[in-house]
Amino acid sequence: MTAAVLAAAPPRPAHRDPRILRWLGAYTASTVGDSVYHLALSWTAVSSGSPAQAGLVMAVSAVPRALLMLGGGVVADRFGPRRVVILSDAVRCLVVLALAALVLATTPALWTLAAVALVFGVLDALFLPAVGALPARMAPRDQLARVQGMRGLGQRAGAVLGAPLGGLVVALGGPGAAFAAAGLLFALSLPLLLGLRLNPLPAESGTEGRKNTALGDLADGLRYLRGHRVLGPLVIVIALSDLGFVGPLNVGLALLSDQRGWGASGIGWVLAGFGTGAAASSLLLGVKGRVPRAGAVLGGTMVLGAVSVGALAHTPLLPVAVLLALSVGLLAGLSGALAGALLQTECDPAYLGRVSAVASLCSLGLAPLSFPVTGAAIGLWGPGPVFVASAAVCALAGAYGLLVPALRRAELPK
Structure with missing residues (x-):
């Protein structure tokens, strides 16, 4: 009788599962370490060379990350994600x-810093x-x-902490200590x-028992993604x-703050508003565990968030900009979390490394290519038209999601 009761007991929620909590602790520690590393690298590069050379050092890691990300997905699916994360x-x-x-x-010489950045780019292509x-x-x-x-929440902790x-450790002990x-x-x-x-993996998973080459595994994963009614449109x-969002947030915001006379503290307040909203949306999903009509909510929050992105460049008042950034963080954070949750629940676990690699490539490999375009466009036309154009791309993403029936009707499991 006791065994039957135990068998019928529902599984414990994620926030009470020791495995999930260990994973979250490891992920948060790694994310905070990554932020400290990047700050120390940028400080050391600026101290050792010109600003242009420092920018080049910081950009080096993006090349292998973009080129090798899809291969990293194959490695994760072939050798197991736990082993790859530990090794990375x-x-x-x-x-x-x-x-x-x-x-x-x-x-250290600048080439040494560039070599370390290159290694980190390769490791990111495996880790993500x-x-x-x-x-x-x-x-x-x-x-x-x-x-x-x-x-x-772990990602927000890495960004906030x-x-x-890193800055405190650099101030107290220098970049070596950081x-x-x-x-x-x-x-x-x-x-x-460990x-x-x-x-x-379930016995019926897609790659069980196959003897593909690495290129065959990659092609198999891309075919799976392209043929999936939800995952293909979701990517x-x-x-x-991401293409519409990251340019204004990472490049346009600094230029906008300079034009409005808000200064560096203004950028900090706007970013704090965004971070607070994103953390609140992650906390909502972490506590609630499920949002009904997830696909429709995903598309709707993207469209609403796009309105706030466009309005951000048209307010002269810093408090209003902070409130708009808060709404962008809340809406974009919720849509991003729902996109990740749908990707996790819709994908066959045997293909999840490769599907995650494609999504990460879009977010971290291709979207940053918009940075120089955003900067040049703001230089020509000012922040207003560029923010509106970026908002239109974000709105297009949400509208496309709402127009694809399978994605619009997608639900998270109960």
């Missing part, structure tokens, strides 16, 4: 600690698809939306990851929304 974090830890020792001993494939191997399908919300922590702190944060994630045990929505 272990190598990052060793590389950063070695760089910390070098910086503490001498002033594997991280995207992990939740579906740990949590039941009805908990994956909650896990996605918890992951969003990492940069101030690199050491980043390495220790990567090291902190390793015992948590304790993870993943659920086995298009993710690509369009």
Whole structure:
């Protein structure tokens, strides 16, 4: 009788599952370490060369990340996401600690910093698809939306805590100490990851028993994505929304703040508003666990968020801009979390590394290409028309999602 009761008991929610909490702790530590590393790298590069050379060092990692991301998805599906994440974090830890020792001993050449950035780009191409494939191997399908919300909180923690922590350590001990702190944060994630045990793939999963080459696995994954009624359109929505969104947030905001006379503190307040809204949406999904009519809500919040993006460039008042940024963070954060949750729940776990790689490539590989275009366009026409054009692309993403019946009707599991 006791065994029957235990068998019938519902699975524990994600926020009470020790496996999910270990994974979240490891992910958050790694994310904070990543923020500390990037701040220390940029500071060291600026101190060792010209601003243009520093920008080149910071941009180096984007090349292998974009070129190798799809291959990273194949590696995650072929060798298992847990193994790939552990290996990536272990190598990052060793590389950063070695760089910390070098910086503490001498002033590194710019080519050394560029080489480290290049290695990190390769590791990101492996790490990001594997991280995207992990939740579906740990949590039941009805908990994956909650896990996605918890992951969003981990990302916000990395953005909010990492940069101030890195700046404090640089101020107190210099960039060498900051690199050491980043390495220790990567090291902190390793015992948590080593304790993870993943659920086995279902016997009917798409790649079970196949003997494809790596290129065959990649082609198989792309065919699966293209033929899926929800995932194919969903990736298009993710690509369009990121293409329209990241330019104004990362480049346009600084130019807008300068034109309005808000200064650096104004940028900080607007970014704080965005971050607060994004964290609130992640917390909502993490606590609630499910949003009814997820596909329709995804498209609708993208369209509404686009309105706030367009309005941001047309207000002269900083408090109003902060409120608009708060609404952008809330709406874009919710649509992003829902997109991630639908990707997790709709995808066969055997293909999740490759599908996550395509989504990550759109967000982190292709969308940043809009940065120089956004800057040049604002220089020619000012922030108003450029923000409106970017908002139109975001609105197009939401409208497309609403016009595709399978995506509009997509639901998260109960």
